[in-house]
Amino acid sequence: MTTNWTENSWRNFPIKQQPAYENLAELKKVEATLAAYPALVSFDEVEKLKSELALVAKGEAFLLQGGDCAESFTEFSHDNLKNFFRTVMQMTIALMYGLNKPIVKVGRIAGQYAKPRSDDNETINGVTLPSYRGDIINGIEFEKNSRVPDPKRLIESYFYSAASLNYLRSLALGGYGNLQKVNKWNEEFAHSLNSKKNTEEVIAKVNEILNFMKACGLDSKLLPQLTTASFFTSHEALLLNYEEALTRQNKDSKKFYDLSAHMLWIGDRTRNPEEAHVEFMRGISNPMAFKVGPSISKDDLLKLLDVLNPDNEAGRITLIARMGAGKVEQYLPSLVEAVKQSGKTVVWSCDPMHGNTIKSSNGYKTRKFDDILSEIKTFFQIHRAAGTYAGGVHFEMTGQNVTECLGGNQQISEINLSDRYHTHCDPRLNSSQSVELAFMIAQDLQKEITSC
Ligand code: PEP
Ligand code: CO
DSSP: OOTTOOTTGGGGSOOOSOOOOSOHHHHHHHHHHHHHSOOSSOHHHHHHHHHHHHHHHTTSSEEEEEEOSSOOSTTOOHHHHHHHHHHHHHHHHHHHHHHTSOEEEEEEOSSOOOOOOSOSEEEETTEEEEOOOOTTTOOSSSSTTTTSOOTHHHHHHHHHHHHHHHHHHHHHHHTTTOHHHHHHHHHHHHHTOSOOTTTHHHHHHHHHHHHHHHHTTOOGGGOHHHHOOOOEEEEEOOOHHHHHHTEEEOTTTOOEEETTOSEEEEOTTSOOTTSHHHHHHHTBOSOEEEEEOTTOOHHHHHHHHHHHOTTOOTTSEEEEEOOOTTTHHHHHHHHHHHHHHHTOOOEEEEOOSTTOOEEOTTSOEEOBHHHHHHHHHHHHHHHHHHTOOEEEEEEEBOSSOOOOSBBTTTTBOGGGTTTSOOOSSSOOBOHHHHHHHHHHIIIIIGGGOOOO
16 A cells, blocks of 8 residues: 555645646635546546556557647547547557557547646747646636636536547447448558558458458457447646546545546656655556656666556556657667666557657747657667567647648648647647558567567
């Protein structure tokens, strides 16, 4: 049992990246309201994800985690959710075929509303206002009123998350992502490609399987294994007022769970072992991750594993490496080796987004498809050399046809960025770039993966 921990013990620790709420009485009221609301996910679902991640830790499954950098209320729509889910399913089939393993699907969705920022304030044309910190905290519009942190936004985020989850569950369980449909979408996607070399084999093989089943008299549309999908949610546990309010105790096991999502992670800027975010997370029983960037020391990494997973429970910890294509070779191998030597069970996942953000010559925050691919490749090579398992990928992505990242088959260039640049924070891979990457991993990188 976790000693000296309560749902609110984090409040006694130093904390970074928090809004300065003006109306604390209102915040308290909102927290009490949320604490009485139904949880968004269940204890059993959370444990199910943990057991699936335990398989990933053993090298028997692969983790696909992805979604918006920052979800926003304005991008909340039927089509956006459906297109996101469709894109994840297209990626899943490619990865499943190429890696020959089940794919554990976790969205950065239904709660990814709070953002850490590099500056507390933003200045435009001599006017300085508090930075936008995500829709759960304040508005993105550069106006004084909109930037004031508003506690009511916690309640709004809860309802947006609940509605998103409701529709995602229905898509996952209702047959929208059945194998036949997904293979059709991949066929359509393949038509748009200049080179079909990565996609042809997967699509043809899945069609062969479906035809064979039909010849055997099996209707793939009636088989739950081929029509339903398990899908989990995750977000950065940054705004701890929200996370605490959605924490519930399982009366049987006496364990606490943060039921705002199945999985939570601690960001690269808030993972200090002596601070509030780590304090909160050590007491909850969800599967959790923390970001591993170039600034982490070996000692802190091992300390975090001790504090967050003292019993070395498989599936509890995912390490999300986010080094950057130019740095991964330098920083990652010694950390992988240190974790290996420590005997700690972890999932190693690669976030090839956050170390590869650049500014385009026309002023857009962007990322190059080739840098993203390069970091993934190096990540897989490092694990192969170490005899450890490269267990997953973590993308900022959307099902929309945005123009936020450069390159890929569509050859998005700097002049295209302004066409459909909609992100509220970091640039996302669009649907085509996301599926393309999944096929590349499935075809080119699978040989780099070694089960341990
Ligand atoms: C993120 O995942 O959106 C993020 C802010 O990442 P990091 O903590 O790695 O910078
Ligand atoms: Co981001």
